Amino acid sequence: MDNQEEFLKVAVRVRxxxxxxxxxxxxxxxxxxxxxHIDDSEHTITSQYTKVFSPDSSQEDVFTFVSPSILxxxxxxxxxxxxxxxxxxxxxxTIFGTGWEDYNYEEKLPGVLNQGIIPRAITNLFYNAxxxxxxxxxxxxxxNEHLYDLLLDxxxxxxxxxxxxxxxxxxxxxxxxxxxxxxxxxxxxxxxxKNRAVRQTKLNNQSSRSHSIFQFYVNSSxxxxxxxxxxxxxxxxxxxxxxxxxxxxxxVKELKNxxxxxxxxxxxxxxxxxxxxEHVPYRDSKLTRLLQDSLGGNTKxxxxxxxxxxxxxxxxTINTLIFADRAKEIMTxxxxxxxxxxxxxxxxxxxxxxxxQLKSLL
Ligand code: ADP
Ligand code: MG
Numbered sequence: 195m196d197n198q199e200e201f202l203k204v205a206v207r208v209r210x211x212x213x214x215x216x217x218x219x220x221x222x223x224x225x226x227x228x229x230x231h232i233d234d235s236e237h238t239i240t241s242q243y244t245k246v247f248s249p250d251s252s253q254e255d256v257f258t259f260v261s262p263s264i265l266x267x268x269x270x271x272x273x274x275x276x277x278x279x280x281x282x283x284x285x286x287x288t289i290f291g292t293g294w295e296d297y298n299y300e301e302k303l304p305g306v307l308n309q310g311i312i313p314r315a316i317t318n319l320f321y322n323a324x325x326x327x328x329x330x331x332x333x334x335x336x337x338n339e340h341l342y343d344l345l346l347d348x349x350x351x352x353x354x355x356x357x358x359x360x361x362x363x364x365x366x367x368x369x370x371x372x373x374x375x376x377x378x379x380x381x382x383x384x385x386x387x388k389n390r391a392v393r394q395t396k397l398n399n400q401s402s403r404s405h406s407i408f409q410f411y412v413n414s415s416x417x418x419x420x421x422x423x424x425x426x427x428x429x430x431x432x433x434x435x436x437x438x439x440x441x442x443x444x445x446v447k448e449l450k451n452x453x454x455x456x457x458x459x460x461x462x463x464x465x466x467x468x469x470x471x472e473h474v475p476y477r478d479s480k481l482t483r484l485l486q487d488s489l490g491g492n493t494k495x496x497x498x499x500x501x502x503x504x505x506x507x508x509x510x511t512i513n514t515l516i517f518a519d520r521a522k523e524i525m526t527x528x529x530x531x532x533x534x535x536x537x538x539x540x541x542x543x544x545x546x547x548x549x550x551q552l553k554s555l556l
Pocket of ligand 1: 208209210212249279280281282283284285286287288402500
């Protein structure tokens with residue numbers, strides 16, 4: 195990749211107030227498309243990102259931002275997109291959205307408005323794929339460091355194991371389904387989302403405490419590239435311990451696992467963006483271990499940090515921005531490596547100059 199900045203984009207999306215929210219004072223101001231400002235009695239923070247989406251921005255605006263990286267999977271690059279934020283801040287809205295399950299993809303009726311990144315990515319990839327391209331997909335959940343196939347009836351889904359061979363890391367026994375059309379894909383996806391809902395009720399709002407991951411494999415029958423992969427991750431809520439929890443309760447175990455995997459994700463992004471290729475702590479969580487081949491290397495990574503506009507959530511909002519900031523800092527630091535390349539360019543220019551002079555002497 196020519197430039198480290200391309201490796202990682204960090205965006206923040208602010209959810210609008212919902213009708214169910216208490217009327218509240220504005221603590222978030224979006225100064226421009228890169229700058230967000232938080233101001234309540236205790237904090238004043240201004241921070242910049244690749245992009246800041248205001249509460250008015252549409253699902254289409256968000257897709258416009260991510261689509262160039264998504265379309266590059268058709269050329270053999272991997273792309274990984276994360277939605278990171280507290281429960282209720284808009285991660286699922288951003289990644290899945292609504293209105294895609296009964297939308298008529300053949301007639302392209304209106305109603306596309308609320309569709310999130312996954313259904314838009316699917317339609318765009320099918321529309322733009324040349325004849326040699328074919329797709330596979332899977333959908334799974336990581337809950338408490340256990341992996342579950344969401345394309346299976348939850349009653350039958352057992353925790354799956356991660357395996358590794360010479361070529362890849364994979365989930366043993368995970369359904370990887372061939373999809374021939376948008377409709378194929380959407381119907382599998384909606385089956386998976388239903389299974390997720392069943393799991394959620396079974397285990398007390400589990401989905402906010404689990405990562406849901408959709409992977410879309412792009413294969414070329416011409417062998418133009420080894421398969422590439424689009425990974426879209428609706429991460430577990432990043433809220434912190436509630437002091438009232440009993441420290442030995444199952445809830446605390448869940449939270450520890452979530453915090454561990456989210457902080458490992460942060461450390462992996464950090465290590466990679468600093469140009470490290472050894473000592474990247476992929477193995478410290480299931481999430482990063484699995485995404486090892488889709489973080490770094492030929493992968494474009496986009497982090498979308500979602501935040502609530504509500505004053506009562508300001509602490510978690512600030513923590514979310516700190517996570518995004520760490521990733522962003524890395525971006526600028528990585529960019530500062532550029533003098534090295536300039537130096538080598540300078541050396542070349544000097545050498546060329548010297549050759550010219552020597553030639554003129556001949
Ligand atoms: P999370 O997945 O982070 O827990 P959700 O995506 O489920 O949060 O969002 C919580 C609620 O807020 C949902 O009812 C969702 O429709 C709504 N919501 C989230 N983001 C937006 C947005 N940008 N515009 C309109 N509604 C939103
Ligand atoms: Mg959600």
